[in-house]
Amino acid sequence: xxxxxxxxxxxxxxxVLSNETQHIVSRVxxxxxxxxxxxxxxxxxxxxxxxxLTSDDDFFRDEITHGLLYYDQVRKPTPRELCEVINKxxxxxxxxxxxxxxxxxxxx
Numbered sequence: 001x002x003x004x005x006x007x008x009x010x011x012x013x014x015x016v017l018s019n020e021t022q023h024i025v026s027r028v029x030x031x032x033x034x035x036x037x038x039x040x041x042x043x044x045x046x047x048x049x050x051x052x053l054t055s056d057d058d059f060f061r062d063e064i065t066h067g068l069l070y071y072d073q074v075r076k077p078t079p080r081e082l083c084e085v086i087n088k089x090x091x092x093x094x095x096x097x098x099x100x101x102x103x104x105x106x107x108x
Contacts, residue, residue, distance in 0.1 A: 001090045003069070004028060004050035006041060006059075013053070013071075016079035021087065026050075042066055051096050053086075067099035077104045 002024045005014050009027075018025045028036050032044055038058050042065070045052050051067030052059060059068055069086065071077055077085065085103045093099050 001067075001086070001096050002026075002048075002050045003086070004031060004041070004045055004052050006052060006054040006056060007034065007036075008055045008073075009053055012079050013082055016083055017053075017086070021083055023086070023090070046097075049096070051099055065097070067093075067096045069099065069101055069103060071103040075104065 003017060003026075005017075005025065005027045007028055014025060014027060017023060028034070028041055031048075031050075032040060036044075038056070041052060042059070044050070045066035051069055053069045053071070055071050055073045057070065059070065069089070071082060081104055085101075085105075089099060089101055090096075
C-alpha cells in the first residue's frame with residue numbers, strides 16, 4: 001500500500017510505518033507542500049494511487065475518490081497498533097482506492 005501521511009499525522013506514526021512495514025510511506029510536505037489543502041491532497045492521492053492517512057475528519061466527504069485511513073486523536077492508537085491495523089486492512093482490500101476505515105475502529 002502507498003500511504004500518504006497528511007500534515008496532522010504525528011512523526012512517531014510515520015517513523016514506525018516507514019521502518020517496520022512493507023508499505024511505501026511519504027508525507028504531504030514531501031510530495032506536495034507543507035500547506036497543501038485537503039482538495040489538493042485528495043486530487044494528488046487519487047491521481048497517484050495513494051491512500052491518505054490522517055486525523056483530520058475534514059477528509060470525510062461524499063465524493064471521496066481515494067483510499068482513506070483515519071485515526072482519532074482522542075483514542076490515539078499506539079504506533080504498533082496503527083501498523084497492525086493498517087497491515088490487516090491491506091490484506092482485506094484488493095483495491096486500495098476504496099478503503100475508508102477508521103483506526104483502531106473494529107480492527108483491534
